[in-house]
Amino acid sequence: MSLLVVGSVALDSVETPFGIKEDVLGGSATYFSTSASFFSPVNVVAVVGEDFPEPHLQFLRERGVNLDGLTREPGRTFRWKGRYGWQLNEAETLDTQLNVFQSFTPRLPDSYRDSRYVFLGNIHPELQSQVLDQVKGPRLVAADTMNFWITGSRPALLKTLERVDLLFINDSEARQLSGEHNIVLAARNILAMGPKRVVIKRGEYGALLFEHDHVFACPALPLAEVFDPTGAGDTFAGGFMGTLATSEELSPAILRRAMVMGSVMASFAVEKFSLERLREIDRGLIRARFSDFKKLTHFEDLGPLED
Amino acid sequence: MSLLVVGSVALDSVETPFGIKEDVLGGSATYFSTSASFFSPVNVVAVVGEDFPEPHLQFLRERGVNLDGLTREPGRTFRWKGRYGWQLNEAETLDTQLNVFQSFTPRLPDSYRDSRYVFLGNIHPELQSQVLDQVKGPRLVAADTMNFWITGSRPALLKTLERVDLLFINDSEARQLSGEHNIVLAARNILAMGPKRVVIKRGEYGALLFEHDHVFACPALPLAEVFDPTGAGDTFAGGFMGTLATSEELSPAILRRAMVMGSVMASFAVEKFSLERLREIDRGLIRARFSDFKKLTHFEDLGPLED
Numbered sequence: 001m002s003l004l005v006v007g008s009v010a011l012d013s014v015e016t017p018f019g020i021k022e023d024v025l026g027g028s029a030t031y032f033s034t035s036a037s038f039f040s041p042v043n044v045v046a047v048v049g050e051d052f053p054e055p056h057l058q059f060l061r062e063r064g065v066n067l068d069g070l071t072r073e074p075g076r077t078f079r080w081k082g083r084y085g086w087q088l089n090e091a092e093t094l095d096t097q098l099n100v101f102q103s104f105t106p107r108l109p110d111s112y113r114d115s116r117y118v119f120l121g122n123i124h125p126e127l128q129s130q131v132l133d134q135v136k137g138p139r140l141v142a143a144d145t146m147n148f149w150i151t152g153s154r155p156a157l158l159k160t161l162e163r164v165d166l167l168f169i170n171d172s173e174a175r176q177l178s179g180e181h182n183i184v185l186a187a188r189n190i191l192a193m194g195p196k197r198v199v200i201k202r203g204e205y206g207a208l209l210f211e212h213d214h215v216f217a218c219p220a221l222p223l224a225e226v227f228d229p230t231g232a233g234d235t236f237a238g239g240f241m242g243t244l245a246t247s248e249e250l251s252p253a254i255l256r257r258a259m260v261m262g263s264v265m266a267s268f269a270v271e272k273f274s275l276e277r278l279r280e281i282d283r284g285l286i287r288a289r290f291s292d293f294k295k296l297t298h299f300e301d302l303g304p305l306e307d
Numbered sequence: 308m309s310l311l312v313v314g315s316v317a318l319d320s321v322e323t324p325f326g327i328k329e330d331v332l333g334g335s336a337t338y339f340s341t342s343a344s345f346f347s348p349v350n351v352v353a354v355v356g357e358d359f360p361e362p363h364l365q366f367l368r369e370r371g372v373n374l375d376g377l378t379r380e381p382g383r384t385f386r387w388k389g390r391y392g393w394q395l396n397e398a399e400t401l402d403t404q405l406n407v408f409q410s411f412t413p414r415l416p417d418s419y420r421d422s423r424y425v426f427l428g429n430i431h432p433e434l435q436s437q438v439l440d441q442v443k444g445p446r447l448v449a450a451d452t453m454n455f456w457i458t459g460s461r462p463a464l465l466k467t468l469e470r471v472d473l474l475f476i477n478d479s480e481a482r483q484l485s486g487e488h489n490i491v492l493a494a495r496n497i498l499a500m501g502p503k504r505v506v507i508k509r510g511e512y513g514a515l516l517f518e519h520d521h522v523f524a525c526p527a528l529p530l531a532e533v534f535d536p537t538g539a540g541d542t543f544a545g546g547f548m549g550t551l552a553t554s555e556e557l558s559p560a561i562l563r564r565a566m567v568m569g570s571v572m573a574s575f576a577v578e579k580f581s582l583e584r585l586r587e588i589d590r591g592l593i594r595a596r597f598s599d600f601k602k603l604t605h606f607e608d609l610g611p612l613e614d
Binding site for chain 1: 491494495509523530531560567603604
């Protein structure tokens with residue numbers, strides 16, 4: 001079923017203990033749509049500048065991503081520059097240049113308006129709301145957000161959250177948004193803001209899915225080499241939402257599969273810089289890694305007679 | 308099968324955001340043996356002082372714990388005083404009084420010498436080695452250690468590790484012991500020191516079991532109220548080793564069950580101060596919580612025809 005994403009398409013400069021890359025392909029909509037494209041067609045709403053390399057767009061089109069809602073505007077593309085230390089969980093932002101993103105107003109082509117699944121990438125919550133004004137009765141609306149909006153645009157964020165079914169959020173940002181240190185209390189607090197489900201991302205420790213009466217935990221795959229965590233969260237969301245979009249129903253089983261598939265896709269994304277690893281993989285490798293997650297987490301029931 | 312533990316039996320004073328408790332029952336051998344006693348008989352080697360309350364020993368005896376190897380010496384019992392902030396993962400030690408533990412020399416009663424499973428609690432690595440000198444061909448020797456020995460008694464610790472089959476260790480201490488930041492590389496490094504298996508404990512993020520060619524991840528149960536993390540690691544080890552001791556074979560399935568049962572027992576331990584919660588539970592509650600872990604982590608395979 002149709003899947004819509006609004007977010008950034010960017011040129012990133014990233015420094016990790018393993019090297020430096022400048023002006024490489026990045027952005028929340030880019031990671032999300034590439035990841036989701038292994039499961040479902042994706043409609044992108046985003047903006048790039050005159051300097052954005054055409055081959056990047058060609059790559060997305062070849063992955064079956066619909067770019068009818070991507071506009072090219074006068075000026076430079078959104079740029080983000082960040083650095084990771086050995087503690088690869090959190091980036092230090094060195095520079096952000098909004099450029100064409102500064103005046104971005106998401107406009108949905110008519111063909112996007114009946115998208116059944118919607119992912120509101122990490123942009124201003126008012127822009128997220130504007131996207132929702134343009135879609136007709138989606139089955140599930142998911143959103144991402146960050147500390148910048150939590151502290152700087154809290155009223156607008158709370159308004160958007162009332163219209164969101166599922167929130168993806170980092171653990172530190174979940175604590176910040178809720179004012180609760182304990183992660184279970186933080187999740188409950190966020191569920192009271194509107195979303196029926198919240199996915200709390202914990203980097204190398206995996207992710208938790210909270211619904212009102214139950215919780216699912218998926219670990220991250222322990223990797224000997226994590227090169228670049230940039231985009232891991234959006235890649236997770238892409239695998240998650242792409243998996244949901246393959247299903248007719250929102251059952252607990254499909255939500256759990258979505259959590260694992262999100263973790264699978266994120267485990268690939270961090271293995272190389274930018275989207276390099278996502279360019280190499282195929283559905284066979286994805287299925288094999290899904291099995292790796294099964295091996296990583298599976299254990300047998302206690303027998304009925306053992307006591 | 309028989310299970311031996313050497314470690315501390317202590318009086319703890321603990322401060323958490325939820326309250327203060329003074330001179331309550333604690334110690335690695337206490338938490339371990341109480342936890343393991345739900346699965347297996349346990350033989351304890353430890354020392355207490357003249358001031359140690361007899362009812363505490365009576366409690367352990369009633370749990371089926373064999374105290375033939377516990378001696379009462381002139382002087383005061385080992386005391387530890389610590390504080391936890393909201394970040395409940397790590398304690399700040401405020402005071403340590405070794406007292407009778409200062410001159411502790413573990414001596415095994417004859418009846419202990421053919422114990423099949425051995426847990427060397429977090430004591431000086433030379434004392435850990437002295438215990439191993441006194442046991443005859445155990446099936447599996449596990450040990451715990453901490454930063455104090457890693458930095459202060461590294462040569463003795465490395466000698467002990469050569470004789471250990473399985474090491475329980477915190478993630479920060481695994482990094483310290485190995486000199487590797489990445490947890491997979493840290494585990495591989497530790498496996499090269501002697502142990503065939505290493506369990507890396509990550510507090511609220513759960514635990515990882517590494518063997519040479521595979522890894523198992525068990526999350527911690529997300530709890531809305533964590534009152535006191537003291538003893539959670541030893542309680543985990545008790546559930547783990549107690550579970551192994553119920554089995555004739557060391558199969559991958561029983562090791563995974565041991566990881567989950569360790570997590571089950573630790574999830575109880577932190578719900579109240581000291582051993583209060585472990586005093587209340589029974590095998591029915593333990594089985595129910597094991598099922599909770601299944602619900603927390605279970606997901607279905609991809610169907611063979613889905614692609």
